[in-house]
Amino acid sequence: MNLAKANFHKTDKEAYSMNLVPTVIEQSANGERAYDIYSRLLKDRIIMLSGPxxxxxANAIIAQLLFLDAQDSEKDIYLYINSPGGVITSGMAIFDTMNFVKADVQTIVMGMAASMASVLASSGAKGKRFALPHAQVLIHQPSGGAQGQQTEIEIAAEEILKARKMINELLAKNSGQPIEKINKDTERDNYLTAQEAVDYGLLDGIMTNSSEKQ
Incomplete structure (x- = not known):
């Protein structure tokens, strides 16, 4: 979880991965229609939050949340999460939109929900926050770097402290744990198994197959 805006440049590997996005062909009365796999999943109200x-x-996730809510605010949205975390302001934009939309947002952790992603995973609709059996959750304090004059470094340090307070308060609210425990447990990297995340209160259950979606 980082305070700074990051410049993400697509590497050759990332560009290669983008070329591997499958295309789904569907038959209809009007003929064939091709979708990329993510657009097809969106038809089933599934959003994939994967990567940093x-x-x-964040803008892509937000747009999908708003679209699905406008389409039908009575039906749940399914947010699948596999992310190492990232920029706090970007994550908070997703968080605010999850709360802004009328539709319940179910969260399903697969692989890893680390750092800012753990906040989003625990911020799904209560009773609808899940993990797949071998998923992990990582909670810790924000990090950031600063350089320049002493005043600038002090300002950056103060912002990190503000961010930590905000994140820990959200984790406390989402989990039901006392803020003192959250402060202690996020001093260092704290890895939780799916069951441990449920016991901690960050998630509500472990999902073993898609039929268990509510």
Missing amino acids: IEDDM
Whole structure:
């Protein structure tokens, strides 16, 4: 979880991965229609939050949340999370939108929900926050770097402290744990198994198959 805006440059590997996005062909009375897999999942109200959280990714997630809510605010939205975390402001933009929309947002952790992603995973609709059996959750305090004059370094340090207070208060609210425990447990990297995340109160249950979605 980082305070600073990050500049993410697409590497050759990332560009290669983008070319591997499958295309789904569907038959209809009007003929064939091709979708990329993410657009097809969106038809089923599924949003994939995968990879580092930064502005471009956050804007895409936000747009999908708003679209699905406008389409039908009575039906749940399913947010699948596999992310190492990222920029706090980008994550908070997603968080605020999850609360802004009328539709319940179910969260399902697969793989890892680390740092800012753990906040989002625990911020799904109460009773609808899940993990797959071998998923992990990582909570810790924000990090950031600063350089320049002493005043600038002091300002950056103060912002990190503000961010930590905000994040820990959200984790306390989402989990039901006392803020003192959250402060202690996020001093260092704190890895939780799916069951441990449920016991801690960050999630509500472990999902073993898609039929268990509510």
